[in-house]
Amino acid sequence: MYIFIVADFVKEQKEKGLIKHWGFSFHATPDILDEILTAHPDAEFVQLQLNYADWENPKVTARENYEVARKHGKSIIVMEPVKGGALAEPPVEVQKIFRETDSEASFASWAIRYVASLDGIITVLSGMSNLSQMQDNLSYMENFKPLNQEEQTAIRKAQEIMTGIKSIPCTSCHYCTSGCPQQIPIPEIFSARNQQLIWGQLEKGVEEYRNSTKNGGKASECIACGQCESACPQQIDVINKLKECADCFD
Ligand code: SF4
Ligand code: SF4
Numbered sequence: 001m002y003i004f005i006v007a008d009f010v011k012e013q014k015e016k017g018l019i020k021h022w023g024f025s026f027h028a029t030p031d032i033l034d035e036i037l038t039a040h041p042d043a044e045f046v047q048l049q050l051n052y053a054d055w056e057n058p059k060v061t062a063r064e065n066y067e068v069a070r071k072h073g074k075s076i077i078v079m080e081p082v083k084g085g086a087l088a089e090p091p092v093e094v095q096k097i098f099r100e101t102d103s104e105a106s107f108a109s110w111a112i113r114y115v116a117s118l119d120g121i122i123t124v125l126s127g128m129s130n131l132s133q134m135q136d137n138l139s140y141m142e143n144f145k146p147l148n149q150e151e152q153t154a155i156r157k158a159q160e161i162m163t164g165i166k167s168i169p170c171t172s173c174h175y176c177t178s179g180c181p182q183q184i185p186i187p188e189i190f191s192a193r194n195q196q197l198i199w200g201q202l203e204k205g206v207e208e209y210r211n212s213t214k215n216g217g218k219a220s221e222c223i224a225c226g227q228c229e230s231a232c233p234q235q236i237d238v239i240n241k242l243k244e245c246a247d248c249f250d
Pocket of ligand 2: 175
């Protein structure tokens with residue numbers, strides 16, 4: 001089981017006044033979260049991976065983790081609200097639903113406003129890579145308005161569509177790559193395959209795959225050591241997915 005080794009140190013620093021608030025980031029199952037929060041009721045917040053696409057994802061268990069944290073009365077910091085950028089450009093059918101509901105709103109704004117509308121959220125961590133993304137974020141987070149009923153309905157439709165698409169739920173975090181003995185560019189390969197699965201762009205997927213493996217590290221070179229699977233916060237069955245990619249690309 002887990003060992004929450006830093007809790008005593010953190011509590012000590014809080015007693016000294018060096019830490020004002022403490023909590024932790026969490027990437028596991030609701031039963032473990034429940035156990036941790038029962039053992040450490042003084043934790044003030046939990047940082048969870050929450051987004052509309054993973055809300056009912058059985059591997060990410062976003063909704064269940066959220067409900068456990070709220071059951072314990074914890075505030076929540078949201079990570080991955082835009083799913084590593086993927087929800088800034090969702091599948092075409094989802095884009096259509098959002099556009100029909102609000103022709104102006106960015107796709108990222110749907111993702112961020114969805115999680116920011118949940119009870120108990122104190123911060124939404126949104127990765128931004130340029131000024132226009134920051135301006136977009138500020139435009140709806142200043143004077144924030146939660147999603148209305150029509151917008152919640154649009155999100156539910158988007159969730160249904162995304163549940164039906166069999167893509168690889170990789171967020172390109174790269175946690176898996178540094179320990180790979182075959183130096184396989186796992187997230188880049190999955191991104192190439194997702195080009196095909198989500199967008200139907202077969203040639204573009206092949207091109208991306210060729211670029212990412214031009215110096216070696218083809219999907220078929222995986223030796224199934226399992227290092228990547230133990231490092232993956234999305235609990236992706238990397239070995240099997242690489243086999244599928246090898247069938248398509250190698
Ligand atoms: S299982 Fe394959 S992809 Fe994963 S770390 Fe091992 S060799 Fe690399
Ligand atoms: S650790 Fe998982 S989610 Fe992160 S890049 Fe690797 S396969 Fe993708």
